[in-house]
Amino acid sequence: MARVKKPKAMNAQEKLTFLLSLVPFLIERERVSVAEVAEHFGVDAEQIREAVRLIAVSGVPGETSTYQYEDLFDIAWDDFEDNDQIVLTNQVALDDSPRFSAREAAALIAGLQYLSALPENADRTAVASLMTKLSRGASAQPSQLAVEDTGSDATLALIRQSVTAGTQLEFDYLGARGTRERRRVDPLRVESMDADWYLRGWDHLREAVRTFRLDRISNPRVSEQPISHSAGDVVLPDTLFESSAEDLVVTVEVTNSAAALLADYIPDGAAREQLEGRVRTTVRVSHYHGLKRLMAGMSGVATVVEPAEARRVVAEWAAAGAARYDGDAS
Incomplete structure (x- = not known):
């Protein structure tokens, strides 16, 4: 008769490592058979059963420093004894950890959906996995959101x-x-x-x-x-826009608190004159249309000083926009 080889006994350190790996494995799968767990960890099925029984009497003591029922892990015992299936029904150690709210998780998932469409995010499998984990790890089921298509x-x-x-x-x-x-x-x-x-x-x-x-x-x-040039072949500058000899130089005044918003447009070595609560400096733009867009985003905190043509273009553009609102009101 062939002798059944007994599994090698684990020392204390190995057993601790095994249990620390087993608990998140069981939680992530919700329901799993003893045989499947044994195959995954490469141990005997009886070792899995013993570990599960140990987990079921483990937990975190409450405020009284004593173990109450809600402070311990628990399993579906009938399923475990009759069907050899493992289902954790109480997850005290992890349920007490901080989690994203359903709204926070939904916002992050929506952002990941959009980022997965960008060409530089090649590993979309990892993005999908992260979205799944965010959904599972939220304090409640996140709302089903989708990012609306744009042009x-x-x-x-x-x-x-x-x-x-x-x-x-x-x-x-x-x-x-x-x-x-x-x-x-x-x-x-x-x-x-x-x-x-x-x-x-x-x-x-x-x-x-x-x-x-x-x-x-x-x-x-x-x-x-x-293609003849890839992202690894070309050194891209840190700033999105680069100046050229054809750029228009415009003098502006901007509040000190908002000056950083113009950093990409201020050329290196540009003079800065500190005024009362404001700074006067120069920006470079490729055309006046770009200047109009730039000033529109800094309403109340930035002013075009010169040249006169730049002031006229921005003033006329702002007046035309205001006139449309006046027309709606009438």
Whole structure:
């Protein structure tokens, strides 16, 4: 008769490590058979049963420093004894730990849904796993949310397809000055600033890295031409926008508390004159349309000083916007 080999006995350190691994394993699976657990940990089924019986009398003492029922783990004993199934019915040690609220978890999950669409987030399996864990670990079931599609989402999907295929992306681009050109780029990175999304890529027309606003891209198409520049080949500057010799120099005054918001537009070495609660300095913009957008986001904290043309353009644009509200009111 063949002799059954007994499993090697664990020492105290090995048993502790085993139990610390077993508890989260059981909690994550909710219901699992003894045989499946034994196969996963590579131990005898009877060792699993003994460990489960030990877990069932373990826990964290309450405020009285004594163990009450609610302070201990518990299992579905009938299922365990009759069906060899393990179901934890009380999880004291983990239930007392801080958790995200249902609203917090829902907000994080919605954000992860959007981030998973960006081309640089290649490991979408990890993102999906994290969303599942957030849903399980919340103090209550998170609301079922989905991020609404926008006009830029179709472009994002094509950018992701272009990156995955390793081919160039073609599109029509409407410049800030109203000119439209067909561009062919190697997509490198998608970034956001305020409420706008931008594509940074190697522009084959300009033979340099360029930044494109997604809402100005139309008729995008993934070409069959392989990319010649990848994100690892090109050193991208830290700032989203770079100055050029054609930029317009504008003097502005901005409150000290808001000066940091203009950091990307203030050229290196620009003079700063400290006034009472404000600072006067210069910014570089590629066109006055960009200046209008910049000032719109800093209403009440920034003022255009010179040149006179810049002041006129911003003032007329603001007046036109105010007139539309006056018309609605009438």
